[in-house]
Amino acid sequence: MIFSYSWLKELSGTKRSPEKLAELLLTHAFEVESVEKYQHGLENVVVGKVLAVAQHPNADRLRIAKVNVGKKEVREIVCGAPNLAVGQRVAVALPGAKLPGGITIKESELRGVVSQGMICSAKELGLGTDHEGILVLETSAPVGKDFASFAGIDDTLLDVKILPDRSSDALSYRGLAREIAALEGYEAAFLKTPLPVRRLKKGNKVPKITLKTKRAERYLALLLPKLNQVTTPIQVQGRLILSGLRPINVLVDLTNYLMLETGQPIHAFDADTIPKGGIVVREARLKERLILLDDTTLELSSDDIVIADTKKPLALAGVMGGKHSGIGNATKRVVFEIAHFQSESIRRTAKRHRLLTDAAYRFERGLDLGRVDEVAPLLLHYAEAWGIGGDMAMREVGGKLPKPKTIVLELETVASLLGVKVPLFEVVQYCSWLGLSVKKLPNRQALSITVPLRRPDLKHPEDIIEEIGRMRGYATIDPIPLTIPTTPNIQDPVKRFERETKERLAAMGFDEVMTYSFYSEKSLGMSAVSVADHLSLANPMNPDQAYLRASLFPNLFWSALYNAKHFDQFALFEYGSVFSQGKTEPNEEKHIGVLVFERETQSIEVAFLAFKAKLESLFHMSRLEPIWESVATNAPAHFHPTRVAHLSLMGESLGFVGAVHPQYTERLGKKAVLLYAEIPVRTWQALGSSEKIFKGISRFPIALRDISLVGPKDVSFARLKQVIEEAGAPLLLKSELFDVYTTGEEKSFALHLGFGSPERTLSSSEMDEKFDSIVREAGEHLNMKLKL
Secondary structure (H helix, E strand, C coil), X not given: CEEEHHHHHHHHCCCCCHHXXXXXXXXXXXXXXXXXXXXXXXCCEEEEEEEXXXXXXXXXXXXXXXXXXXXXXXXXXXXXXXXXXXXXXXXXXXXXXXXXXXXXXXXXXXXXXXXXXXXXXXXXXXXXXXXXXXXXXXXXXXCCCEHHHHHCCCCEEEEEECCXXXXXXXXXXXXXXXXXXXXXXXXXXXXXXXXXXXXXXXXXXXXXXXXXXXXXXXXXXXXXXXXXXXXXXXXXXXXXXXXXXXXCXXXXXXXXXXXXXXXXXXXXXXXXXXXXXCEEEEECCCCCEEEECCCCEEECCCCCEEEECCCCEEEECXXXXXXXXXXXXXXXXXXXXXXXXXXXXXXHHHHHHCCCCHHHHHHCCCCXXXXXXXXXXXXXHHHHHCCCCCCCEEEEEECCCCCCEEXXXXXXXXXXXXXXXXXXXXHHHHHHHCCCEEEECCCCCEEEEEECCCCCCCCCHHHHHHHHHHHHCHHHCCCCCCCCCCCCXXXXXXXXXXXXXXXXXXXXXXXXXXXXXXXXXXXXXXXXXXXXCCEECCCCCCHXXXXXXXXXXXXXXXXXXXXXXXXXXXXXXXXXXXXXXCCCCEEXXXXXXXXEEECCCCCHHHHHHHHHHHHHHHHHCCCCXXXXXXXXXXXXXXXXXXXXXXXXXXXXXXXXXXXXXXHHHCCCCCXXXXXXXXXXXXXXXXXXXXXXXXXXXXXXXXXXXXXXXXXXXCCCHHHHHHHHHHHHCCCEEEEEEEEEEEECCEEEEEEEEEECCCCXXXXXXXHHHHHHHHHHHHHHHHCCEECC
C-alpha cells in the first residue's frame, strides 16, 4: 500500500525522516519496497488572491483579474472562467511553470492584453476532472504560499508491503501509525487526542435493516438528512491523490478518505432511492441482475451477498454499489453503510465477477467487528468539519462483539524460543505499546494477555513471542551456532539415476518436456495397451484427461507436433510415470521416452544410426551393452512395422527403438523422420551398474587374431558379440568388428580379437583353445561357421 509520509507523521507523532522511518519498519515490521518523493509537477504554482476583476475590452468571454501572488506582487491575468470573483483564493501558475497536462506557462498576449500567468482549474492541476471553472480555495489559504505545500502534495511516499496476516490492522493509515508509535515506544498521536464523545442517536427515519444471511454479521446505517453540496477540502484531495485514489466528489472522497484512514470500506446510498421496506441484506437470487456504478451489468450467483430493497438489489455487498441507488447531482439525503461481511464470501464474489475493488481488497483480508464503532463517530466528525452536513441518525443490526482472546504467556517459553532472557517489565512494556492488555498471574512467572479484536493474527503464545522479538529487535539476539552431528549424505540411487540420466540426455542435445500423466480416448490408440487395460479417472478435469497414460508416446507425439510448427529439427525426452492395472492395485513405474525429429533427411538409415549411437552412449552410463534385435515382434502399434528394433539384455526386455509409423509422421511432412525409443527405468536400473571399477594397465602383451564367421542373414552383430565374449572369457579382452558382408541369405562378420591375461603371457595353445571355443559356440547358438 502507498502511504503519505506527512499523513503518517500526523497520526503517529513520529519525528523520523522518511528514510529513517522506512529503516525502522523494514527492521521491525514490514518490507518497505520504495521511498520516493512525489512528483507533483506543480513547481512555480502559488496561492493568489483576486483583488479586482474587469471585463476584457476585446473579448466578451474573457475577463482581466488583478491577483496578489505574495510579497505585495500584483499580476494581471486574463481568465475565461465563469466563476471568477473578487476576494477568492486561487491557484496561480506563474510564468515558467510546467503543469501536469504538459502545459508550459509563459507571459502571452490574449486579444491585446498581456496575461502574466494562469489561474488554474482542478483538472489543470491534476487534482480531478473539473474544468468548468477555476479551483476556488478556502479563504484561509495563505497568499503567496507554494500551492503544492498548501495542498499537502509536496510529500514523500512509502510503498509498504502489508502481508495478509496483518491486513486487518495495518492496511490503513491509523493501523500503520499505531505500529510506528509502538516501535518508537509511545502512544500514537491520534489516540492522545481522541474525538469528543458523541452518542449517535437512533432515528425512525433511517431505513429499516433486515439481515437474511449469516455472512453479514453487522450492519450500521447512518442517515444524513440534508446534504450540502460542498467541495472536498484541498488537503483531503491531496491525500487521496498521494494514496493512489482520484478525487471525485465530496461524498465519494469522504468514504475513500475514511477507508484509507481506518481500513473500513464505506458505501453511500441516495436515501430517496430506498423504498419504505428499507434495506435487506441477503444472498442473491439465481440469475438476478444488477447494474453497477461503472455501468457493468452482472448476472449474480446465489453465493453473492447483495444489499437490496424488498424487490431488487441495490449493491454488491463489499465490492461495488449499484447505479440505481448511487449518489448523483440531485441527491438530497444520504445513507452511509458501515458493515462487516464474511471475508471468504467477498473474495469468492470478487474473483467470480473479476471486480478487484479497494473495498473488496480489504474485506477479503478480514476486518474486525469492532471497527464499526471507531469509524461511525469519525464519519460524523468529518461530515460536519467539511460542511457536508450533520444531525445524523443511525440504525444498527447485529453488533454483538466476540469476547477478546486471552493468551497465557510463560516467561520461560519466551527465553526458550528467542534464545535470550527478556525481563518481565520489558515484556509488559512491549505488550502495552502494542495495545495488548497485560495482567501478571499470581505465584507464576507468567502473564495473562488480552488481545484486541483488531489483531486476529495473535492466537497463540508463539505469536506474542514473535511480537516481542521483533519489537526488541532480532539484531539484539546474539547468534549461537547450531551444533548438529554431521552425517554423510546418503544418496537415493533412484533420484541419482534420474538426475544423471537427464543430465546426459541434455548434454547430448535433448530438451526435456513434462506432460500430463493423463490423455484422452483419442490418444489410446497410440499406445500398445487396450482401452480395457487403461486406468480411467473417476472425476477427470476434462475429457482430454480421462485416462492415466500407459505409454509416454502419445503426449510426446503431441509435443513433437506442436514444435514441428516452429523448428525443422529437435530432440525431446521425458522422464515420467506410466500406469497399469495390477492384480490387486494399480501399478506406477517410470519410463524414459526419447524422440528425434528431422523435417528432411537424405537417409533414414543415417538418422537411425545417429539415434542409436546416442542411445548406446546413454546405456554406457550404466555399463550396459544391450542386444539390438532387428526382427522385433510384438512392437507397439506406433512404430513402423519393418523399422523397429527390440532391445534386450540377459533375457530381459529393455524396450523398443525405431521409426514412428507413417500414419503419424505424414502429419509432419512427406520427408519427415520421427524416431522414438521408450525404456522402462526399473529394468534398466536392475541390469545396469553405476559402480566404476578401474583396472591397471597390463604388463603382458595382447595377442591379436582375426576371425571371419558366416551364417544366417538374420543374425545381429549384438547377438554374435555376446556369444563371442561369453565363449572367449576370461582371456578375450576385446573384440572389434571391421567388416560385414551380406550375400543372398547369408551374412559374414569379420572381427579383430584380442587375447591376453594380467598375470602372464599366453601360449599359442591357450589362444587356440579359446578361438576354437568361440567357433564352436557360434555354431551351436547362431548356426554360424568359420569362413576360411
